[in-house]
Structures are given as structure tokens and as C-alpha cells.
Amino acid sequence: MGVKKATTRQTLLCPKPGRLLLRKHLPKRKRFSGSKAPLVTRPWWSELPGWIALHAERGPVRKCWEGHRLVLDSQDGRRHGWCSRCFNRPAAGETVLVCHSCSWTCCMACAARSRLPRLSEDPLFHGPNVPCLLKPAFGEKALAGNGTVIICPGGNYEFLCPNEGLPVAAWLARHGIQALVLRYRLLPRHSLEDALADLEAAVSLVRQHKDGPVAAVGFSAGGHLVASLSLRLAKRDRPTGGYPLDAQVLVYPCIDSSGWGKPGEAGFWDPACHEKASSLLEGQQLLLGGRGFAAPPSFLVGSTGDAVCPAKVHTDPYAEALSKRGIAHEYIRGNLGEHGFGLDPCWSSAALHWLRQRGFGKKSPSRSWAGL
Numbered sequence: 001m002g003v004k005k006a007t008t009r010q011t012l013l014c015p016k017p018g019r020l021l022l023r024k025h026l027p028k029r030k031r032f033s034g035s036k037a038p039l040v041t042r043p044w045w046s047e048l049p050g051w052i053a054l055h056a057e058r059g060p061v062r063k064c065w066e067g068h069r070l071v072l073d074s075q076d077g078r079r080h081g082w083c084s085r086c087f088n089r090p091a092a093g094e095t096v097l098v099c100h101s102c103s104w105t106c107c108m109a110c111a112a113r114s115r116l117p118r119l120s121e122d123p124l125f126h127g128p129n130v131p132c133l134l135k136p137a138f139g140e141k142a143l144a145g146n147g148t149v150i151i152c153p154g155g156n157y158e159f160l161c162p163n164e165g166l167p168v169a170a171w172l173a174r175h176g177i178q179a180l181v182l183r184y185r186l187l188p189r190h191s192l193e194d195a196l197a198d199l200e201a202a203v204s205l206v207r208q209h210k211d212g213p214v215a216a217v218g219f220s221a222g223g224h225l226v227a228s229l230s231l232r233l234a235k236r237d238r239p240t241g242g243y244p245l246d247a248q249v250l251v252y253p254c255i256d257s258s259g260w261g262k263p264g265e266a267g268f269w270d271p272a273c274h275e276k277a278s279s280l281l282e283g284q285q286l287l288l289g290g291r292g293f294a295a296p297p298s299f300l301v302g303s304t305g306d307a308v309c310p311a312k313v314h315t316d317p318y319a320e321a322l323s324k325r326g327i328a329h330e331y332i333r334g335n336l337g338e339h340g341f342g343l344d345p346c347w348s349s350a351a352l353h354w355l356r357q358r359g360f361g362k363k364s365p366s367r368s369w370a371g372l
Helices: 008-013 042-047 140-144 166-174 192-209 221-234 257-261 273-281 315-324 348-357
Strands: 018-021 071-074 095-098 105-107 132-135 148-152 178-183 214-219 247-251 298-303 329-334
Touching (some): 008 018, 008 192, 148 221, 166 178, 178 192, 192 214, 192 221, 247 348, 257 273, 298 315, 315 329, 329 348
Parallel strands (some): 214 247
Antiparallel strands (some): 071 095, 095 105, 132 178
């Protein structure tokens, strides 16, 4: 007798990691195509940008940023300098990991950090045509918590940054908030409309199978995606307007999308992305506060030290639009670092408190993951 497949509700409430395919909004002929294919074929992996290759953070073998293997050595105070991860200087005599091909040094505390999956095992680097929700392991605290957060990693609509995905979901789960990572469709195969359809389908699925409020956390391009969802739904009649978010957290989001329309500023790795980049410009003026602006209660993070999405150009106009329309929001602004700092104490504790104020993580009636 075969094993009965878990229902969507059972998967959402199961403590084990899992994956939920988003298929109902896709054409039938495209529902299963390329489910295991990588975003980029293997011969090109050596040419990937460093923020996706992430040699220093992926896999069990410790490597430097350039992909050279690190070896154990002793800090003698002369040959090896500051740790390239935490920027602290190991004391003389301490064991360190070093690269003999470059100046990379890693202290043992940083070497013990949890690692990201290899490219060959990274679910965010595969399935270009198959959107899904990735679920981390849920402890008892998360299973008893109220509400759900959907995380949209950044990646310039061309890739999905792994350090903005499951590590963020696991962090929320440890604090009693159930979180899922959206693997949405990307350029050049797809458009902004496809990515928005994936996010809308994810919110709809969660609303149908779980109680409590639903929020989304978006980083960089993922922040643009999350902010654009409210514009998409506001254009429709409310009875058929889909499921709006109860809250959103935008971390160094790209709000002014004009750069994607300029080849010299778009930053695409694959030139083919320029052909679909025009879809990213839709709704630009609305996001900047134009007529038709819409948003749920928002938590914003903008860094003045961010050269890619500076606060002055992106989060400042968005915060101003929220203020003019009386939409509740909190804004963390300052020199928080360069673009892509990800999950960081400069905003994470405040965001967690803000979500809890809106009912996320509060204990809900006990439920069995088996649906009993």
C-alpha cells in the first residue's frame, strides 16, 4: 500500500523542512518543466558573480571569496591580519584558517558558523520555471505561533540570494513566527508579472490553509516585488482583488526601478535580461508616491551607505508616501553598511518587535500537523 501524500495544510504545520509547489496559477503545460534545472548551466558556474557564487559561505569545505581552499595555520601577528568575515584580529598563537593564494583569513568562530548549501544543492538556484514555497524546520514555538511571513530574497530579478532566504526564515521560526521562502520566477525567462503572480499565489495558498495575519519580507529586488503586490491588487475591484498582505518588511528595497531600464546601471549578469527589464519599470511612479499608491503597514530599512539602493533615492520617497497617506510604518535609516547586509542586528530585533505588535508569533490554539 502506497504512502499517502501530505496535504498542503499538513506540510505547513509539519515540523520538518518541506516544499510547497505553486502550480494552480501556471499553464498546465508549464507546471513541471525544468523543476530540477539550475538557473545557469554548470559550464558557466565559474563565471557567476561573487554574491551568488559565495565560495566563502557555501558547502562543507571552507574557502576564500575567490574559491581557494583554506588551510589551518597559526596567527603569528605578522603574516595574517584581520578576520575577513567578522573583521576582528585573532590573538597571536590562535588557530586560524588562511588562504595561501590571497590575503583571506578566517577566525575559528566564523569558521564554525552555519553554511549555505552548495550551488548544486541550493533550491533557490534551481527550478527556474517552478515557483514554490520553501519551509525550514519548525520547532514547537513556531508551530504554536500565530501568523505567517513569506520571505522574498533579492538577486536583481536574475538570481535569488541564499543568505536572504532560509537563514531569515529559520531566524523567524526560532522566535516563534512561521516563515516560508518564496522561490519566484526570474528574468530572462519570465517577467515581473510572473513574479507577482507567484507572490500572489503564495499569499493565497497561506490564507486558505492557515489562520492569522500574513506578512512578506523583501530584500532588494524582493522588496520591490513585495511593494509592487499592493499596487497590483489595488488596481482590481476589491471583491476579486486577491489577498492583500497585513504587513510588509522592506530591507534595502529597490523602489525607484528606473535603473533597470539603463543597460549601464541595471547590473544584469546575463545580457538577455535587458529584453525583459521593461516589465520592471511598470508602476515606478506609483511606488514613488504617485496617484494609485497602495501599501499595508510597513517596516522599512534603508542605509545611507548603500551605493546600490541608497536610502535617499529608494526608501526615503516610499516613507514619505506612507506618511502622506497615514499608513502606519516604522523606518530604520542610517549608515547601516553596503548593500546586501542581509539579516543584521541593526534592524532584525526592531522588526521582530514590530511584527509581534501586529499579532505575529502570538500563541494560537494548539494544532496537530497531521490535521487531527
